[in-house]
Amino acid sequence: MASYTQLLARRYRGKLDTDADEFITFAVDGANRMQRLINDLLSYSRVSTRGKPFEPTNSETSLEQALLNLRAAIEESQAVVTHDPLPTVNADATQMVQLFQNLIGNAIKFRKPDEPPRVHVSAEWRVPSGEKPVTRHTTHVTPEWLFSICDSGIGIDPQYHDRIFVIFQRLHGKSEYPGTGIGLAICKRIVERHSGRVWVESEVGKGATFYFTIPKSDE
Numbered sequence: 405m406a407s408y409t410q411l412l413a414r415r416y417r418g419k420l421d422t423d424a425d426e427f428i429t430f431a432v433d434g435a436n437r438m439q440r441l442i443n444d445l446l447s448y449s450r451v452s453t454r455g456k457p458f459e460p461t462n463s464e465t466s467l468e469q470a471l472l473n474l475r476a477a478i479e480e481s482q483a484v485v486t487h488d489p490l491p492t493v494n495a496d497a498t499q500m501v502q503l504f505q506n507l508i509g510n511a512i513k514f515r516k517p518d519e520p521p522r523v524h525v526s527a528e529w530r531v532p533s534g535e536k537p538v539t540r541h542t543t544h545v546t547p548e549w550l551f552s553i554c555d556s557g558i559g560i561d562p563q564y565h566d567r568i569f570v571i572f573q574r575l576h577g578k579s580e581y582p583g584t585g586i587g588l589a590i591c592k593r594i595v596e597r598h599s600g601r602v603w604v605e606s607e608v609g610k611g612a613t614f615y616f617t618i619p620k621s622d623e
Contacts, residue, residue, distance in 0.1 A: 405431075459496075466501045470508060488525070490525070493618045494621035499594045516556065528549070531548075551615065552615050559606045559607050560608070595618075600618050602614065602616040
């Protein structure tokens with residue numbers, strides 16, 4: 405569909421009436437959106453079915469690869485992305501790249517119109533909230549790495565904090581911000597595959613901080 409509608413657009417746009425040109429534009433746009441949707445659905449389904457074995461993964465290397473993939477968006481928006489020292493975790497290296505890429509890509513996309521986006525990535529070791537620390541007498545609690553991606557963007561109304569991780573859920577029209585509404589659902593699925601959790605803290609107009617955890621491996 406995409407190939408033939410694009411061929412129609414190249415050969416016949418401007419040679420028919422204005423209605424035909426408009427119909428061709430709608431067809432091309434619809435085919436392209438469907439193509440992106442199918443690709444994102446494949447990515448979503450492959451988180452579990454084609455995930456690689458976990459191995460010691462340098463988070464800074466994963467972040468660097470994600471930023472390389474986002475280079476065009478970073479340059480276009482003049483985004484400033486900084487980070488603290490990041491740990492080595494037991495993870496699927498490819499999915500760690502995708503996780504950073506989706507979260508930082510969102511921070512760049514949902515930026516304030518009047519200023520370049522700023523994003524900061526950090527991580528800290530902690531014992532899960534409400535649990536007793538691990539000691540030589542208690543070994544049932546698994547410490548974890550808590551990652552945070554903090555941005556200076558438009559923010560998210562607290563009533564939608566859970567909804568944004570549900571597949572196909574969008575808070576903005578496609579004319580405002582492109583996308584299929586699957587990116588954060590993929591993030592959630594990746595984190596859950598790693599036995600972690602993901603959530604957001606944000607207010608409208610005050611930026612957002614996305615958090616995710618990766619259990620600390622003893623290996």
